[in-house]
Amino acid sequence: MGCVNASDVSWGAPRAERADAARNRRLLLATAREMLAESGPDRLTMDALAERSGLGKGTVFRRFGTRAGIFQALLDDSERGFQEQVLSGPPPLGPDAPPRERLIAYGQARIRFLLEHREIARHSIDGRQNVPTGTQTPLSRAHIRMLLGRIPLGAADLDLLAMQLTAALDAPLLLYVSASALDAAADRAERRLTSGWRDLVDRVCRP
Amino acid sequence: MGCVNASDVSWGAPRAERADAARNRRLLLATAREMLAESGPDRLTMDALAERSGLGKGTVFRRFGTRAGIFQALLDDSERGFQEQVLSGPPPLGPDAPPRERLIAYGQARIRFLLEHREIARHSIDGRQNVPTGTQTPLSRAHIRMLLGRIPLGAADLDLLAMQLTAALDAPLLLYVSASALDAAADRAERRLTSGWRDLVDRVCRP
DNA sequence: CGTGGAAACGGACTTTACCCCGTTTATCTG
DNA sequence: CAGATAAACGGGGTAAAGTCCGTTTCCACG
Incomplete structure (x- = not known):
């Protein structure tokens, strides 16, 4: 600390x-x-x-x-507290929980975070560049990657799997679900995304 | 037709x-x-x-x-042929193949397509709006959704699962992997993404 | 302290996306 | 074929993004 x-x-x-x-x-x-x-x-x-x-x-x-850079910086800044929870907060988000549960908890927290900051998150995307290095998603990806490494999965390209899961986690909120739909029914959306994430992780992590 | x-x-x-x-x-x-x-x-x-x-x-x-709209239109236009392959071409991409195999084949084809048109695809993203309605991804999503419906999966939110898979398929190419990395080693990237997609689908589809 | 050079600053300048609305043109109807 | 109507066109106007480079400020080192 x-x-x-x-x-x-x-x-x-x-x-x-x-x-x-x-x-x-x-x-x-x-x-x-x-x-x-x-x-x-x-x-x-x-x-x-x-x-x-x-x-x-x-x-x-x-x-x-760039303009998007401001929103990235804002998001990054907001994310700091969240990151501390993840790196050294209480379980199941923080350490000292089994990795599969941490992964699920992480997704839930991230969904809540993105929902809370959806406006900023939306505007942080810049078509000209790939997603910013050294901020938001890379950390998501790195964390997910780390957790995957501790879950027994057969032979697998863990780096790629981490990227796919990161995408499955973030893209709905960043790209696919319309902002107005989110504003209209944020609670419902959160529950749905959250349980969807749990299901996805469950499916991915077995035999 | x-x-x-x-x-x-x-x-x-x-x-x-x-x-x-x-x-x-x-x-x-x-x-x-x-x-x-x-x-x-x-x-x-x-x-x-x-x-x-x-x-x-x-x-x-x-x-x-909008400027992004041009790129969307270009992509949409390029996608027409691809769509016909999917809707009425030969298996395993077209009908008359088991849905799980079609799903895998679809992902492989989409990866190739996005790689081939990566410049245009990149520029078709507009931070201000969610991904365009009536073009590209929605069709991806609808198709994936349809295939999922024909695969025996336990109780599941198929709409959401379709969105997650669409994200896992598209986002790496659209957002995460840097354009220069793709240009440098497009072949390698294609193989990796392709087999990663197969693995993901395999994992998701088994009870 | 004083100073040299790197880093940060400022704001005019250029480029580009996007808006507006008077004018033209296609198509439908009788 | 003529007139009506709605759609498409044109291109000047606005505002915002992004660039440049001369000037100022910091700070490590003597």
């Missing part, structure tokens, strides 16, 4: 982020959340964000690269 | 597409393909497409709605 954070002597390779840059990133994320809460994702433009933060547009773009 | 095509007396509800509109759509798609072949997807801008087609910008937008 209290081991290594960004401001430590952790410079293994790059050179730690400059102080002003870090401050501005926090400021930008905070401002973005405000704007999001006030007027929804569509009004969150790069120009507006820059102006409202009192920063230049160039800064916003260097930090996030 | 030769039952109902767009120009028939099929006006159940809307009013068949106007002749000039149809002609222009074909022209636009053809021009888009040319431009794509010549200079890649990034140079395919709405303005350029309009000008090169000798049409107005407004026309392009009314036809396709």
Whole structure:
């Protein structure tokens, strides 16, 4: 837990982020959340964000690269707490639970998380690039991969299987089910996706 | 097969597409393909497409709605042949094969198709909207759904399972595996995804 | 402290997606 | 064949994304 954070002597390779840059990133994320809460994702433009933060547009773009990048950063940020639950929280989500149960619990938690942040998650997808490296899904994938490694499955391409399961978990919420349908019946959707995930995992993990 | 095509007396509800509109759509798609072949997807801008087609910008937008819409239309168009193979071609892809084998064959064919059209497929994703209704994936989903219905699976939410499998099939190519990785080793990727799909279907379909 | 160089900043500039609405054209009806 | 009507067209206009590069700020090191 209290081991290594960004401001430590952790410079293994790059050179730690400059102080002003870090401050501005926090400021930008905070401002973005405000704007999001006030007027929804569509009004969150790069120009507006820059102006409202009192920063230049160039800064916003260097930090996030692209519009979708802002949403990725926001999602990433929101995910931190969730990640801690997964890595060191209580079972069945955290360690000290049998891997198959952890896998099911993980899916349930992720579904809830994505539902809760569906707007942001939706907007974090950028057709020009594949899903962001170093954020959201890769961690999902890595975690699922790790759990699969501890479940007795016959010979199998575990990396690929992890990717397939990640897709089965995320894509419905990110791509397939319409946003309006989710808004209309979020509870129902959550129950359905959750039990669907359990079924899928059950099917995949046996003999 | 030769039952109902767009120009028939099929006006159940809307009013068949106007002749000039149809002609222009074909022209636009053809021009888009040319431009794509010549200079890649990034140079395919709405303005350029309009000008090169000798049409107005407004026309392009009314036809396709959005930039991603062009790529969706292109993909849809390319998919027609593929769909016929699936609906009425020879087994194991077409009818007259046991459903489990058809499902596996379908996945293999779809993987090949997406790999072949990966550029277009990538660009057809629009973060603002869920995956297009009436094209590509919905058909995938419907087909998978239909096949699942004919495979003995215990009690299961078949609609959801179909969505999960569709996601597991498409998302790796659409979202997760980087375009450059695919370009670098498309053959290897195809083999891996293909056998991964077989494994997944095997796992899912056995009580 | 002072300083050199790397990193971050700012905001004008360019490009592109997307909107709007007056005008033209296809098709249907009598 | 003429007139009506709804659809399609055109292309200028707007706003937002993304780029560039001269200027400023940080901070490691002396």
